[in-house]
Amino acid sequence: MNIRTIKKFLLASFIGALASTAASAQKFEELAQTPPMGWNSWNTFQTNIDEPLLKGMVDTYVSSGMKDAGYNYFVLDDGWMSMDRDKDGNLVADPKKFPNGMKAFADYVHSKGLKFGIYNCAGTKTCAGYPGTRGYEYQDARLYASWGVDYLKFDWCNTDGINAKEAYTTMSNAIKAAGRPMIFSLCEWGQHQPWLWAKDVGQLWRSTGDIWAGFDKNLSKGSWTALSVLTILDKQDSIRQYAGPGHWNDPDMLEVGNGMKYNEDKAHFSLWCMLAAPLMAGNDLRKMSDQTKTILTNKDAIAIDQDALGIEGFKYYAFDGLELFVKPLANNELAVCFLNRSSRPQNVSYDWKEHLISDAISKTNVDFNKANYKLHDVWSKKDIGTTDKTFKQTIGVNDVVLLRLTKQ
Numbered sequence: 004m005n006i007r008t009i010k011k012f013l014l015a016s017f018i019g020a021l022a023s024t025a026a027s028a029q030k031f032e033e034l035a036q037t038p039p040m041g042w043n044s045w046n047t048f049q050t051n052i053d054e055p056l057l058k059g060m061v062d063t064y065v066s067s068g069m070k071d072a073g074y075n076y077f078v079l080d081d082g083w084m085s086m087d088r089d090k091d092g093n094l095v096a097d098p099k100k101f102p103n104g105m106k107a108f109a110d111y112v113h114s115k116g117l118k119f120g121i122y123n124c125a126g127t128k129t130c131a132g133y134p135g136t137r138g139y140e141y142q143d144a145r146l147y148a149s150w151g152v153d154y155l156k157f158d159w160c161n162t163d164g165i166n167a168k169e170a171y172t173t174m175s176n177a178i179k180a181a182g183r184p185m186i187f188s189l190c191e192w193g194q195h196q197p198w199l200w201a202k203d204v205g206q207l208w209r210s211t212g213d214i215w216a217g218f219d220k221n222l223s224k225g226s227w228t229a230l231s232v233l234t235i236l237d238k239q240d241s242i243r244q245y246a247g248p249g250h251w252n253d254p255d256m257l258e259v260g261n262g263m264k265y266n267e268d269k270a271h272f273s274l275w276c277m278l279a280a281p282l283m284a285g286n287d288l289r290k291m292s293d294q295t296k297t298i299l300t301n302k303d304a305i306a307i308d309q310d311a312l313g314i315e316g317f318k319y320y321a322f323d324g325l326e327l328f329v330k331p332l333a334n335n336e337l338a339v340c341f342l343n344r345s346s347r348p349q350n351v352s353y354d355w356k357e358h359l360i361s362d363a364i365s366k367t368n369v370d371f372n373k374a375n376y377k378l379h380d381v382w383s384k385k386d387i388g389t390t391d392k393t394f395k396q397t398i399g400v401n402d403v404v405l406l407r408l409t410k411q
């Protein structure tokens with residue numbers, strides 16, 4: 004190559020590098036190696052949030068044992084802002100709700116050893132009508148970084164004419180440019196198949212529309228439909244191969260403690276753990292019953308969710324309203340969840356040796372004729388035998404048995 008050709012080559016490579024930076028996001032890679040865990044204000048409070056309420060929630064987060072169980076993000080959803088940006092175009096925390104400003108509240112969250120998250124939207128307005136980020140991506144990201152934000156949930160209302168991949172990539176790049184590591188949570192409800200393009204853009208992406216505290220029935224909200232736990236569950240199997248450390252399918256936040264029956268809450272939590280789902284509690288922690296606390300802080304269930312391999316579990320067997328989910332875990336362990344979604348109690352009689360487990364995605368093959376596994380029941384907290392014997396138990400309607408299998 005002569006000097007001219009070399010110069011041309013260098014210029015072309017430089018332009019190429021610039022173009023690829025603009026087209027693809029460069030997220031903070033080290034975050035969310037296991038599914039994020041935390042609490043979010045939306046499911047219980049919607050936009051009715053303010054500093055005294057939330058400080059109480061932060062205090063209970065710590066005193067209730069949620070923090071000790073592994074939850075560490077405290078996320079404000081929609082409704083924290085004033086209706087207008089200030090004269091410089093900056094977002095402003097609603098002074099009535101947050102009289103000391105958002106930095107002071109973030110400092111309070113951090114002072115308790117928690118991480119702080121906030122919400123905005125890719126559109127011109129948030130879903131509740133507050134100022135959206137469209138056109139202000141870099142300015143908003145810098146503001147969040149100056150407040151000490153560690154997590155940004157980014158919604159998809161009022162986005163007519165906007166390309167989802169581009170909008171989320173722009174915000175991801177803005178976060179990176181602001182320089183403070185933040186988990187970036189995409190919330191476009193799975194409408195543009197984010198599992199196909201968001202791996203380098205954010206750490207989690209919603210896979211469906213909004214959940215509500217209903218186990219098996221959707222709820223019409225007029226212009227949209229809130230989805231039940233089972234409806235959301237059924238949409239996860241086909242996208243499980245896209246989840247893994249640093250990039251998770253998000254089947255929406257938890258409704259544990261928000262009105263379902265105990266067995267339904269337990270089943271919802273177990274299934275979300277099987278899915279390696281982000282575990283964002285959404286109940287009023289100050290009024291949490293002992294039963295709710297027992298579910299949300301069950302260390303064995305959480306360990307299944309947080310397993311280092313980050314493999315999303317899958318439905319492996321279904322018969323007459325009874326379904327069996329399997330999640331391969333590190334060290335050749337397995338989690339198995341029996342779900343009874345039929346309308347009557349089921350007497351389960353399950354001979355492990357009759358069912359080989361074979362999963363091409365995680366390259367898991369288990370033949371219980373060749374290996375014997377100890378069974379630990381996550382909810383009764385008891386060892387209940389091994390896979391050498393047929394598993395027999397009655398499982399109630401909308402209930403689960405969640406087991407951890409360890410090779411003998």
Ligand code: GLA
Pocket residue numbers: 045080081122129130131158190212213
């Ligand atoms: C959308 C999201 C919800 C919540 C609300 C806030 O519906 O999917 O999780 O953030 O907006 O307005």
